[in-house]
Amino acid sequence: MPYLIAPVFNSTTLRPVRIELPQSFLLLSGEEKLYKLASRFLKNQMDESRLLFDRKVRADSLFLFAEYPDLKVRQDQAWIEEIEQKLNLAALDGICSIPYIITAQPPVFGITYLKRSNDGKKFIFDERTEEIFQSLIWDKPSLPQLAVRRYALSLEKKNLEDQLLDLWIALESLFVPDGKKGEITYKLRLRMAYYFGDTFAEREQVAQFVKRSYNHRSEIVHSGKMLGKALEHDVRRLRQMARAVILNTAMEGITLQELRIRLDELVIAGESYASRYKPAFFERVNLESINKRKS
Incomplete structure (x- = not known):
């Protein structure tokens, strides 16, 4: 099954995270395989020094993941931007962004660039942030x-x-x-x-x-x-x-x-x-x- 991976740049978690989102997406952290795949394909894409990715993404960062049978990223771009927006509203401090999407149907991998990554203080996904984020996603105020x-x-x-x-x-x-x-x-x-x-x-x-x-x-x-x-x-x-x-x-x-x-x-x-x-x-x-x- 094809799948989608999108690292949440500048984010960090205090413990492993697994949150089900609408449209069969998952928000995860502590998944070493996702980090290694993102690192493998984005390091060269982002800059020649290969250092920028390591400053923005770590193994304890958040990742969006979904099984993605149609591989039509542009159709879900607004939804992915909404996730980023609500993550940033949920945190008292810190800024995160979702600038790249990796789509894969092994052995073929593709990268979609959405936007420039945001700069700022580290975004910490703690319990309070998770509580507000879940409410924004599921209660839809x-x-x-x-x-x-x-x-x-x-x-x-x-x-x-x-x-x-x-x-x-x-x-x-x-x-x-x-x-x-x-x-x-x-x-x-x-x-x-x-x-x-x-x-x-x-x-x-x-x-x-x-x-x-x-x-x-x-x-x-x-x-x-x-x-x-x-x-x-x-x-x-x-x-x-x-x-x-x-x-x-x-x-x-x-x-x-x-x-x-x-x-x-x-x-x-x-x-x-x-x-x-x-x-x-x-x-x-x-x-x-x-x-x-x-x-």
Whole structure:
């Protein structure tokens, strides 16, 4: 039987994994045979030094595997991209990607290139990540599509300015779909402060961060300013915030219109989101160092 193997680049697992996915796919790790096959066929394909593969894929990485009678990779490309997208949403930190697919009908092997591999911190598939990923795959919560698309695009960008712009587009679509010119920054500061902050001090921290980071966005868009590594802190925090809201709204099953109404109620009531609505699932953002930047 022909089969498909797709290594999940930059991923690592703490124990062997075997997860059944829709469409007869499996997500596996700890399968030495899959690693050896991927290494054999992709090392030469990727670069002459043969070192890039070893930096991206290990024996304890995740692998997609499926028996694949038709060998029609392009028909399943959207599904494979969805798996990558949901893996990245499931993890609190780290970035993974699925850039190559190996199809095989021994002794014939073929390689399909899908995209450039993403760079970033190692993606660790731990128990919490697996729990969220399984829910995204099997419960199929309705995800805010614009926010998810921009979140995914931010992971693919090398330039920090581009990453920041994508993340702010995602956050604006979540927090100010009703925003008009001149009031967007105000609404972002207020709504994000009450969404993420439980106390006055935390809300003040969030509001200050939003104001500063959105000013960076404006400098990039309107002046073409390049801020480089000064944006690393902003991008890391914005990514955590966007991910949290995407997951929270999806898992709670509320629309962005319902979210906006709730956010305005919070401001009137002076309460935090978690305390007022007590959602069963609520990813938080670590605010301890939200306004601290590396020197």
